[in-house]
Amino acid sequence: MNKNVTAVYLFLLVAPYVSLEAAEGVNMTFRGGLIAPPPCTINGGKKIDVDFGDRVGVNKVDGKNYRQTIDYSITCERGALPWQMTLTLKGGVSFERAALQTNKLDLGIRIYQNNTPFIINTPLNIVPGDLPLLEAVPIAKPGSTLIEGAFSATATLQADYQ
Numbered sequence: 001m002n003k004n005v006t007a008v009y010l011f012l013l014v015a016p017y018v019s020l021e022a023a024e025g026v027n028m029t030f031r032g033g034l035i036a037p038p039p040c041t042i043n044g045g046k047k048i049d050v051d052f053g054d055r056v057g058v059n060k061v062d063g064k065n066y067r068q069t070i071d072y073s074i075t076c077e078r079g080a081l082p083w084q085m086t087l088t089l090k091g092g093v094s095f096e097r098a099a100l101q102t103n104k105l106d107l108g109i110r111i112y113q114n115n116t117p118f119i120i121n122t123p124l125n126i127v128p129g130d131l132p133l134l135e136a137v138p139i140a141k142p143g144s145t146l147i148e149g150a151f152s153a154t155a156t157l158q159a160d161y162q
Contacts, residue, residue, distance in 0.1 A: 037083050037161050040076035040128075048072050048157065050109075050136050058146040063110060063139040070111075070134035074159050083161040086123035087113075087132070091155030093120045095141045104151040106144035109136050123160065 042048075052066050060066075076083075092101035094108030098117030102109060111118040113132040118124065126132060140146050 038077035040074055040159055040161065042074050042157055042159055043072045044075070052138060054150075056138060056151075058148055061107070061138045061140045061146060063137055065137075067135055067137040070136055072131075072134065072157060074128055074131060076128055076161075083128070085126050085128050085159055085161040087126045088123045088158045088160065089118060089120055089155050090158055091120055091153065096139070097122075099139055100153040100155050102151045102153040104149065105147070106141040107146055107151055108139050108141070109153045110139045111136055120155070126159075128161075 048070060050068050050070055052068065056066055074085075074087075089100075089111055093099070094101040095106070096108060096110070097119045098112075099108030099110040100120060111120065112135040113124060115133075115135075118134065124132070138151075
């Protein structure tokens, strides 16, 4: 009986220390600062027009003739950090991934960035101070015969950054 009392007494002496260690913890603090990217505008907020003219020959549309530079700019206010930026041309895709759909059957507008086809609706990583050269050229669907008449296509040039 004396051994049992001693064991209970020892347990009561040790129990508070065991439970203190089990309940001990470390406080955590999380800190940070939220910042917003600087405002940017494409082409000063003005519409970008690419005019191929009224004399595009139906038999001369070959993906080389009538190639035009797309004149655009991206202006951002100076920020404290360098921002990662992407450029996306959003629009209807024609019979090829790098060509915009036009209102004319079998006619598309292929877009190039630095001489490489620019895949429509696909972000392209860019450096804001070194914008890619964008170009547009009418193309015909292989094996098709183009029909005379006015044509147009519409797209949105979008810059995203984070």
